[in-house]
Amino acid sequence: MSGTFVGMPAFPEAARAAVGDATLRANLRHATHTIRDKRARAVAELDDWARLREAGKRIKDHTLRHLDRYLLRLEEAVTAAGGTVHWAADAAEANRIVTRLVQETGESEVVKVKSMATQEIGLNEALEAAGVRAYETDLAELIVQLGHDRPSHILVPAIHRNRGEIRDIFRAEMGRWGRPAPEGLTDTPAELAEAARLHLREKFLRARVGISGANFMVAETGTLVVVESEGNGRMCLTLPETLISVVGVEKVVPTWRDLEVFLQTLPRSSTAERMNPYTSTWTGTTDSDGPRAFHLVLLDNGRTDTLADEVGRQALRCIRCSACLNVCPVYERAGGHAYGSVYPGPIGAILSPQLRGTASAVDASLPYASSLCGACYEVCPVAIDIPEVLVHLRERVVEGGEVTRRGVRVRLRPAKGHAAERAAMRAARWVFGHPGALRAGQRLASRTRAVHPRTLPGPGRAWSATRDLPPVPAEPFRDWWRRTHGEGSGA
Amino acid sequence: MSGRDVILGRIRRALGPEPDDAQDPHAGYESAVPRDYLREHGTRGEDATVDLLAENLADYRALVHRTDADGLAELLARLLAARGTRTVLVPPGLPRWWLATADATRVPDRAAHTARDLDRVDSVVTGCAVAVAETGTLVLDGSPDQGRRRITLVPDHHVCVVRVPDQVVASVPLALERLDPRRPLTWISGPSATSDIELDRVEGVHGPRTLEVVLVSGV
Ligand code: SF4
Numbered sequence: 001m002s003g004t005f006v007g008m009p010a011f012p013e014a015a016r017a018a019v020g021d022a023t024l025r026a027n028l029r030h031a032t033h034t035i036r037d038k039r040a041r042a043v044a045e046l047d048d049w050a051r052l053r054e055a056g057k058r059i060k061d062h063t064l065r066h067l068d069r070y071l072l073r074l075e076e077a078v079t080a081a082g083g084t085v086h087w088a089a090d091a092a093e094a095n096r097i098v099t100r101l102v103q104e105t106g107e108s109e110v111v112k113v114k115s116m117a118t119q120e121i122g123l124n125e126a127l128e129a130a131g132v133r134a135y136e137t138d139l140a141e142l143i144v145q146l147g148h149d150r151p152s153h154i155l156v157p158a159i160h161r162n163r164g165e166i167r168d169i170f171r172a173e174m175g176r177w178g179r180p181a182p183e184g185l186t187d188t189p190a191e192l193a194e195a196a197r198l199h200l201r202e203k204f205l206r207a208r209v210g211i212s213g214a215n216f217m218v219a220e221t222g223t224l225v226v227v228e229s230e231g232n233g234r235m236c237l238t239l240p241e242t243l244i245s246v247v248g249v250e251k252v253v254p255t256w257r258d259l260e261v262f263l264q265t266l267p268r269s270s271t272a273e274r275m276n277p278y279t280s281t282w283t284g285t286t287d288s289d290g291p292r293a294f295h296l297v298l299l300d301n302g303r304t305d306t307l308a309d310e311v312g313r314q315a316l317r318c319i320r321c322s323a324c325l326n327v328c329p330v331y332e333r334a335g336g337h338a339y340g341s342v343y344p345g346p347i348g349a350i351l352s353p354q355l356r357g358t359a360s361a362v363d364a365s366l367p368y369a370s371s372l373c374g375a376c377y378e379v380c381p382v383a384i385d386i387p388e389v390l391v392h393l394r395e396r397v398v399e400g401g402e403v404t405r406r407g408v409r410v411r412l413r414p415a416k417g418h419a420a421e422r423a424a425m426r427a428a429r430w431v432f433g434h435p436g437a438l439r440a441g442q443r444l445a446s447r448t449r450a451v452h453p454r455t456l457p458g459p460g461r462a463w464s465a466t467r468d469l470p471p472v473p474a475e476p477f478r479d480w481w482r483r484t485h486g487e488g489s490g491a
Numbered sequence: 492m493s494g495r496d497v498i499l500g501r502i503r504r505a506l507g508p509e510p511d512d513a514q515d516p517h518a519g520y521e522s523a524v525p526r527d528y529l530r531e532h533g534t535r536g537e538d539a540t541v542d543l544l545a546e547n548l549a550d551y552r553a554l555v556h557r558t559d560a561d562g563l564a565e566l567l568a569r570l571l572a573a574r575g576t577r578t579v580l581v582p583p584g585l586p587r588w589w590l591a592t593a594d595a596t597r598v599p600d601r602a603a604h605t606a607r608d609l610d611r612v613d614s615v616v617t618g619c620a621v622a623v624a625e626t627g628t629l630v631l632d633g634s635p636d637q638g639r640r641r642i643t644l645v646p647d648h649h650v651c652v653v654r655v656p657d658q659v660v661a662s663v664p665l666a667l668e669r670l671d672p673r674r675p676l677t678w679i680s681g682p683s684a685t686s687d688i689e690l691d692r693v694e695g696v697h698g699p700r701t702l703e704v705v706l707v708s709g710v
Contacts, residue, residue, distance in 0.1 A: 027689070034690055051528040062523040068502040081673070087494035089501075139696055140687035156687055163688055189691040197696055204697070205606045221672040231644060231683040231698025238640045238675075239606050249498065254520060256672045260664035261528070267626075271686070274547060275626035275663075278698065279678035280640070286675050288602040289639040300498045308505035407501035 010365035015334035024160050024335050028152075031159045032326040038272035039323060039379070045274070046264065055261045057383040059253055060317035063219075064307060070219040070252050071298065077222025081284020083294040088246075090301050090406075095126035097297050098211065098244055102132050105242050107209045113226060113233045114138035115213030116154065116320060117246050117299055119342040120355075123211070134211065135177070135203050137232035139196050146173040152336030152344065154322035155270055160335060163187040174199050200232065210236035210291070214247045215319065216262060217296075220255045223283045224296070227266060227276050237280050243291040248299050250307075250316040262319060265381035269321035302355030308404035311392040315350045317382040324376035324386060330369055339366065346376035350389040357405055358397050364415060367393035531661035532625055540624045541655045545706060547627025551681025552694060553702040560709040563652070568593040570650055570703055571614055580615040580642045584635020589652065590616065600638040609645040615699075616650045617643055620676075622659045623666045627681065629653065629704065630666060632674040640677050649699040651679070655706045 018024055043049050063070050075085045088094035102110055110127065112118065112134050124134040124145075136145040143158040144151050147169045151157030158166070167187040174181045179199045185191060212233065216225040224245055226233045237243060253262070267276045285294050307313050325331050325345030336344035340362035341352040349370055353363045367390050376386040396403065400414040492500075535543065545555045558566045571579060571593050579595040590597065598612050618636035619629045629651050631637045643649050653659065660666050670676060683698030694700050 031690055046529075046532060048528040048532070051525065055524055055526065055528055058524045062520060065506065067506070068499050071499070071502075087498050089494045089497040093494055137697075138687075139685045143687070156690070158687060159690075166688060189688040189693050192688055193685055193693040193696050200697065201610070205610060218672065223672045229683070230685050230696040232696070234640065234644050234677065235697055238644065249502075257664075257667065258524075260667050263663050263667075273551075273680070275623070275628045275678065275680040277551070277680050277682065277684050279676075281672065281676040281678075283673050283675070286633070289633055289675055290641075298498070300494075300501065304498060304501035304505050307502060404501075404505065407497065407504065 010361040011334070011338055011340070011369040012365060014338035014340060014362070015330075015369070018335040018338050019333050021335075023162065025333060027160055027162055028332055028335055031153070031156060032328075032332050035155075035272055036323075036326040036379075039269060039326070042268040042272045042274065046268070049265075052261055052265050053381055053383055056265055056319075056381055057317060059258050059261060060250075060382055061314075063252055063254055064250065064313060064316055067249065067252070067307065070254055071249060073219040074217055074222060074252050075298075077219065078284060078294075078296055079222075081222045083222065083284040083296055086295060086297045088297055088299050088301070091121035094121050094246060094297055094299050094301065095123055098123060098246060099126060099130045099132065101242070101244050101295050102127065102209055103130065105209050107132070109133045109135065109203075109207070110209040110211050110244075111135050111137050111203055111207040111236045111240065112141075113210070113212040113228070113236045114141045114157070115211070115246065116342050117213045117248050118211065119151065121246070121299065121301060123246065135200075137200050137203070137236060138228075139193065139230060139232075142196055142200065143169060146170065146177065150337055151342065153325060154320055154344065154347075155325075160337075163189060163192065166192055170195055170199075178202055200235075204232075204235040204239055207236070207240045209242045209244065210240035212236055212243065212245045214245050214251055215266065216259060217247055217252045218254075218256050218259065219252050221283055223256065223281050225259065225279065225281045227263075227279050229271065229277045231278055234278055234280055237282065238290045240291055242293040242295070244295045244297065246297045246299055248301075249303050250318075266319055266321055269319075269323040269379065269381040302357075304407060305357075305404040306351075306354040308409075309354065309392075312350065312354050312389050314384050315347070315354060315389060317384055318347050318351065319382060320347075321381055323379040323381065327375040327379050328370075329373065329375075330371060334369070339369065346370065346386045347384070350384075350386055350393060353393055353397075357403070358393070358412070358415075364397050367391075367397060529662075530664050535624075535661065537656040537659075540661050541659055541706060543661075544622055544624040544627060544653075544655075544659055545704075547624065548629075548681070548704050549627075551627050552684075553627070553681050553704050555704050555706065557706045557708075559707065563705070563707050563710065564589055564592045566705060567616060567650065567652075570705075571595050571616075574614060574648055574701075576613040576648065578612045578614075580609070580612050580638070580646060582617055582636055582638030582642065584637075585616060585618065586636070600642050602639075606641065606645060609641060612646045614648040614650060615642050615646045616652070618652050618654070619658060621666050621669050622653045623661075623663055624659055625662050628663075628666070629679045630670060631677045631679065632670060633676075634674075640675055643677065643679070644698055647695070647699050648701045648703070649679075649682075650703045650705060652705045652707055654710050655708050 086097045127134045140158040152160040170181040181195050214224040215227045267273050331345040339348040343351045349366045353366050358364045372387045400412045576595045581597045582600045620632035621630045682694045682702040685696045686692050
């Protein structure tokens with residue numbers, strides 16, 4: 001289940017447990033290496049990739065710079081097309097709005113498309129508390145939900161589970177949620193997928209309320225876009241009578257034409273496909289085709305606070321492709337759960353502490369969950385300089401400074417006592433205790449980053465000051481990786 | 492204060508004083524975003540573009556067939572018979588002659604159909620709005636020869652007829668230009684698929700498990 005991650009240990013402790021889990025590490029390693037090799041090939045097909053990346057970055061930056069106006073334009077267009085727009089300043093308000101909308105339909109169950117925004121606000125739990133059962137319909141999310149678990153990857157949330165575990169979960173749990181797993185279910189992926197198809201089809205066919213997120217919202221036309229593979233999204237977006245979409249305010253783009261950039265960069269960065277199997281767009285409601293009622297809930301929940309930070313703001317460009325997870329040497333070893341949030345990996349390390357503030361141990365330690373190698377920046381299709389934001393946030397944790405929380409400027413005091421220093425050192429020790437991660441990071445860093453920080457700010461300075469960055473190796477990171485990690489790590 | 496006012500207020504405080512082009516955010520938009528990326532990748536003639544479409548569709552495990560106007564009805568009849576299709580969903584504007592020789596019982600696309608009704612139908616035959624060669628993508632826009640979005644979703648077998656070369660464009664930018672955003676659009680690239688279990692690709696989790704594409708010339 002999505003969970004609220006309250007009481008998560010700080011990153012280094014959580015990571016230590018994950019690093020000791022051999023199955024988890026093997027699964028993650030296989031997954032991340034497979035996807036990133038394929039991604040490199042898919043990207044290489046487009047010789048204007050760098051220009052598409054720059055355009056994507058500028059579209060998002062421009063939109064963020066005028067966010068209020070584009071949201072108003074979006075509201076106008078959605079309303080004109082027959083939809084209703086709601087605004088939610090925080091998670092609690094969003095959950096209240098959605099719960100009320102569901103209750104007004106008289107239904108006590110809903111089908112859901114995989115959506116990070118609804119996980120972020122803990123919508124399933126809020127609905128449960130109001131007596132509404134929310135069924136996740138993405139296969140991986142189903143595995144996570146039935147396993148009473150949390151997602152560990154943006155794109156493949158159940159990547160930490162292998163086929164045997166999935167079969168056991170299906171056998172034990174499906175019957176409690178609806179149609180039980182077929183007799184004699186084996187652990188072949190085809191059979192497992194078939195079991196999920198049968199189990200979920202019952203839910204789709206009777207569903208009257210669907211809940212989704214969106215990958216993009218077009219201000220000019222009021223169009224929402226959902227990109228997916230399985231068709232569960234199409235089921236939830238078209239079969240129910242009422243559709244409720246909960247979408248972060250940063251997902252807006254100005255024009256229809258802007259999709260020409262993102263529909264090229266997102267699939268290739270994310271699943272390494274030329275195009276994902278299904279993309280659905282809808283503009284309000286359409287007579288007798290799809291839901292008769294459409295509600296859009298625009299979610300803030302820390303996004304406007306992030307917007308207020310001129311360095312950190314770029315995290316809002318993220319299109320959730322998950323490419324940065326797959327290249328991160330720290331993520332590969334630590335796994336998604338260690339990040340204590342629905343946003344794992346490098347993007348999680350800069351997004352969560354901004355959305356939530358750095359008051360908790362896990363949030364204060366996240367900016368240290370990186371070797372600053374720069375691989376994440378290199379693959380990011382909207383050119384988010386994740387290392388730059390990490391360094392910026394470390395400074396914030398250690399030295400304090402002005403931040404915006406819930407719309408109010410506050411002065412953050414330096415982290416109490418030596419807490420920050422301890423967090424930094426523990427993270428450092430963890431990285432140094434895993435030479436593979438560090439080596440990988442350093443070599444890549446030397447190749448990719450002109451602006452790679454020479455010293456770390458704050459308490460990190462003590463150790464970075466006495467260490468020179470290694471010389472530029474002749475060999476590119478990928479070659480080195482393949483050579484030292486052998487065959488069989490990619491597809 | 493409403494959530495709307497709260498959020499808009501926070502955004503305005505976060506952004507500080509408005510930049511010069513603030514009256515109309517679009518005023519500065521064209522210059523803010525470089526559009527120097529390509530309209531299409533490589534230059535091909537019409538035939539080569541259709542070939543690329545066929546290749547990329549097949550690469551994503553769609554079954555691709557080619558015919559001309561004279562062979563279309565017979566080919567469709569054969570594809571349905573080969574699947575043992577007894578009932579076929581037909582959008583209201585599908586040319587009647589396309590299925591003239593098919594044995595399967597036609598089920599017209601009706602608003603009154605429940606999802607369960609659709610679940611009992613074996614196949615669906617539709618046209619398309621535009622097809623994208625570089626990505627191997629079919630786009631349906633709900634026009635009369637394509638019907639409601641759900642009819643190409645619930646049945647397990649979808650046959651999509653693409654008129655070549657008219658309905659084929661090279662790239663995503665060229666496709667978007669041709670489409671009307673006010674219509675509900677479905678972009679389809681290969682059959683439904685998942686890689687959620689150990690990254691093994693499995694076709695047809697929820698959408699049709701079999702996608703057949705007929706590239707028809709001279710129609
Ligand atoms: S930060 Fe960039 S690479 Fe990472 S998920 Fe977001 S868009 Fe993708």
